[in-house]
Amino acid sequence: MKKDSKIYVAGHRGMVGSAIVRRLQREECVNIIIRTSKELDLRNQREVENFFQEIRPEYVFLAAAKVGGILANNTYRAEFLYDNLMIQSNVIHCAYKYGVKKLLFLGSSCIYPKMSPQPMKEEYLLSGYLESTNEPYAIAKITGIKMCEAYRAQYGCHFVSAMPTNLYGPNDNYDLNHSHVLPALLRKFYEAKINNQPNVVVWGTGKPRRELMHVDDLADASLFLMQHYDGEKFVNMGTGKDISIRELAELIKKIVCYKGELFFDTSKPDGTPRKLLDLSYLYSLGWRHKIELEEGLIHTYEDFLKNQAGKYF
Secondary structure, X not given: OOOOOOEEXXXXXXXXXXXXXXXXXXXXXXXXXXOOOOOOOOOOHHHHHHHHHHHOOOEEEEOOOOOOOHHHHHHOHHHHHHHHHHHHHHHHHHHHHOOOOXXXXXXXXXXXXXXXXXXXXXXXXXXXXXXXXXXXXHHHHHHHHHHHHHHHHHHOOOEEEEEEOEEEOOOOOOOOOOOOHHHHHHHHHHHHHHOOOOEEEEEOOOOOEEEEEEHHHHHHHHHHHHHHOOOOOOEXXXXXXXXXXXXXXXXXXXXXXXXXXEEEEOOOOOOOOEEOEOOHHHHHHOOOOOOOHHHHHHHHHHHHHHHOHHHHO
């Protein structure tokens, strides 16, 4: 991939896609192709076909997806399955049909079984039952992996897949009905602070453990794989470290400078008990994360105050 290559970033307005665009810009890539969802509905086969036929991108970062936390995943099960299947199927097939040199498909660590051994190795895929609350999303992402494998096997396509752990950072979604746990907690603590609320409610017991990766590290790893990896095996992406939801809440509380108490609502679901990725394969390829959690959270909170807080308060 050269600086003047045609590089299509699908989902450039999302947290992941926007981070990839920033990373490519730092590499001085001058031909980054982007389209909003109004300009190009990736669920629409005809629109995607016309786009690839006209633009002929050489490289594709497939970061477009319908995403959300436990509540959104469990509420909009049909949309999470349909939208993601259609986006992936249209983009991957047209990438093959119109001669894309290389495609990187980004999935999610939720593809692994709910009770998977920890840390989770790539070979644990499809070895047990999925977490029920996000099963439709996970099935869609597993399908994306298998599509890339199938198009590689049948057509010789250079399509690779990467499965990031839980992500956070600039341009995250802070809508409490659709967000993941970290941005939801950050917004809750900020809201409680400015409104002088006596406590913050945290879903579940606080015991589940989550691995958290700054999205700028994810973008760096994505560029690394695009440039240096062309294997059939999908690759875990993460930090190799996890933290309990209780510990995460305490850390965010400290960063936001909130003085109230925590209340854990045990009537709400915990989700998967633990999600820690085995990164042996990624490490063997030569990449490791750079941004530690507290540093990343401080920068994320600064970005929230600058670009997000005004939307909600």
